Amino acid sequence: MSTHDHDQDHDHDAHNAPESGPALRVKALEALLTEKGIVNAQALDELVDTMEHRIGPHIGARIAAHAWFDAAYKKRLLTQPDAAIAELGVETRVLGTHMVVLENTPRVHNMVVCTLCSCYPIAVLGLPPVWYKSTAYRARAVSDPRGVLHDFGLSLPDDVEIRVWDSSAELRFLVLPERPAGTEHLSEEELVALITRDSMIGTGIVTYPPKYPLKTAATEGKSAASEHRG
Amino acid sequence: MNGVHDIGGMHGFGPVVREENEPVFHADWEGRTAALMRSVVTDRLFNIDEFRRTIERMPPASYLAATYYERWLYALQALLLEKGVVSSAELEAAVSRAREAGAPGDGYGDTASDSAQTSSADASAGLHRRDQAASPQPSGIALRYDRNYKPRFTIGDKVVARNMNPEGHTRVPRYARGKHGVIRHDWGVFVFPDTHAHGQGANPQHCYSVEFDARELWGPDHSVRERIYIDLWEDYLEADRAQRSATPRQKSAPAKKPAPTIKRMSAASTKKGLVRVVKKSGTTKAKKRAVRKR
Numbered sequence: 001m002s003t004h005d006h007d008q009d010h011d012h013d014a015h016n017a018p019e020s021g022p023a024l025r026v027k028a029l030e031a032l033l034t035e036k037g038i039v040n041a042q043a044l045d046e047l048v049d050t051m052e053h054r055i056g057p058h059i060g061a062r063i064a065a066h067a068w069f070d071a072a073y074k075k076r077l078l079t080q081p082d083a084a085i086a087e088l089g090v091e092t093r094v095l096g097t098h099m100v101v102l103e104n105t106p107r108v109h110n111m112v113v114c115t116l117c118s119c120y121p122i123a124v125l126g127l128p129p130v131w132y133k134s135t136a137y138r139a140r141a142v143s144d145p146r147g148v149l150h151d152f153g154l155s156l157p158d159d160v161e162i163r164v165w166d167s168s169a170e171l172r173f174l175v176l177p178e179r180p181a182g183t184e185h186l187s188e189e190e191l192v193a194l195i196t197r198d199s200m201i202g203t204g205i206v207t208y209p210p211k212y213p214l215k216t217a218a219t220e221g222k223s224a225a226s227e228h229r230g
Numbered sequence: 231m232n233g234v235h236d237i238g239g240m241h242g243f244g245p246v247v248r249e250e251n252e253p254v255f256h257a258d259w260e261g262r263t264a265a266l267m268r269s270v271v272t273d274r275l276f277n278i279d280e281f282r283r284t285i286e287r288m289p290p291a292s293y294l295a296a297t298y299y300e301r302w303l304y305a306l307q308a309l310l311l312e313k314g315v316v317s318s319a320e321l322e323a324a325v326s327r328a329r330e331a332g333a334p335g336d337g338y339g340d341t342a343s344d345s346a347q348t349s350s351a352d353a354s355a356g357l358h359r360r361d362q363a364a365s366p367q368p369s370g371i372a373l374r375y376d377r378n379y380k381p382r383f384t385i386g387d388k389v390v391a392r393n394m395n396p397e398g399h400t401r402v403p404r405y406a407r408g409k410h411g412v413i414r415h416d417w418g419v420f421v422f423p424d425t426h427a428h429g430q431g432a433n434p435q436h437c438y439s440v441e442f443d444a445r446e447l448w449g450p451d452h453s454v455r456e457r458i459y460i461d462l463w464e465d466y467l468e469a470d471r472a473q474r475s476a477t478p479r480q481k482s483a484p485a486k487k488p489a490p491t492i493k494r495m496s497a498a499s500t501k502k503g504l505v506r507v508v509k510k511s512g513t514t515k516a517k518k519r520a521v522r523k524r
Contacts, residue, residue, distance in 0.1 A: 022303050023259040027331075028324035029307060030266060032316050039269045047265035052254045095271070095278065096373030098417070115238030115403050117282055118298070127264070129252050133298045136243040142405065142458050143239040143448050151246040161455045166238065168401045169437045169461035170373045171417055198248075 056126035111202025
């Protein structure tokens with residue numbers, strides 16, 4: 001920001017855009033807010049740690065697998081999502097948002113976007129990936145969902161109805177993916193391991209055997225969580 | 231505002247590119263920015279709608295060129311200045327001190343490739359509550375009112391998203407304005423962003439999930455098998471008076487005009503007709519539909 005008020009109109013952009021080096025600017029802001037007693041380094045460290053390591057798609061995968069495993073739970077999850085997710089020890093009602101769970105079926109495929117910014121069910125999936133926040137995804141998901149799914153290597157039959165949810169308010173959407181055939185013998189833990197982040201956004205589906213065995217939400221989440229437990 | 235952020239339906243941004251093994255943050259300063267933003271919103275120096283409103287006002291070229299956390303940083307800084315939490319002189323002095331203390335490479339620097347895929351506001355960290363213990367002020371933000379407000383619409387109502395172009399913050403995307411849809415869910419009563427973003431009060435009102443056919447939004451060459459659901463506050467909507475008759479959910483064509491015969495029928499005669507049909511046949515619903523469609 002300019003130090004002279006009259007500069008603001010024509011120079012607004014140049015002074016505000018963080019090209020002066022975002023790292024430097026953040027550092028300065030943190031120092032200033034610390035001086036004023038508004039933040040403290042330890043609390044910020046904890047927040048970063050939470051965002052980086054504690055929350056993530058492994059939470060959503062647990063929820064989805066439990067719903068596959070337990071029909072009564074699934075019913076509660078679809079009708080009272082905040083309460084049902086809380087049963088698993090996950091608090092979703094933070095920063096004023098509320099969860100909605102969308103069930104994929106052989107006939108209906110749900111996918112989630114936020115065209116205006118990048119609203120995302122952080123409590124159950126962690127921070128959004130860059131592609132979710134990209135202009136490419138935000139622009140096209142509502143007008144060409146099948147084309148977007150194609151970018152993800154997913155081609156759904158023409159008779160499947162696609163429902164795109166534009167997160168324009170304080171509802172946060174979690175897609176409950178379809179349980180793949182041939183998984184009847186798997187344990188709940190094994191089911192968790194199949195579920196990918198993208199399948200819970202609706203840009204992917206769960207496959208069995210898994211397409212990317214090393215990149216499921218559960219394995220990512222687990223390794224991160226175990227590193228930072230205790 | 232009709233800003234650059236409102237990009238639903240725009241062309242030219244290319245394919246969606248997925249990064250394999252993507253880290254949560256691409257540089258340490260990104261995590262720091264996210265944590266700062268979250269702390270400041272939590273402490274109610276400003277609210278989430280003010281944050282979004284500020285990002286939207288970023289000059290369009292800068293918005294498109296900036297990465298996600300650069301936009302956050304921009305808004306964070308602009309709002310702290312606007313609210314008088316920090317002055318520009320203080321801020322510039324702090325930047326100078328930080329520069330003297332060391333190049334931005336040390337401490338938390340621009341390390342990894344700050345992937346230039348763009349994005350925007352919000353994504354306000356909704357975190358595990360038990361993980362927030364260290365945060366000075368656990369999030370007590372309530373944007374939903376668990377009190378009774380009489381809803382203006384009920385599920386199944388046909389509505390039109392208002393053709394409105396406010397210069398201030400709004401959450402009705404341009405691609406929906408003037409379009410016809412159906413109320414599918416009532417999410418309850420929420421703070422109204424258009425006023426909340428500008429210090430004009432909470433103005434609580436019902437927020438609904440409104441279903442739009444892809445053909446209604448994008449034209450007849452789009453698939454009948456695509457529907458878009460947008461969460462819209464009451465003040466964004468008006469009753470669709472042109473379509474009084476409730477057509478069944480399944481619509482094979484984007485035909486918005488109700489059958490003229492029905493329009494001319496009075497409510498009473500419609501009712502009578504239906505009653506007669508019901509008496510004649512057991513398949514009430516199918517017959518009702520048939521009558522309405524005629």
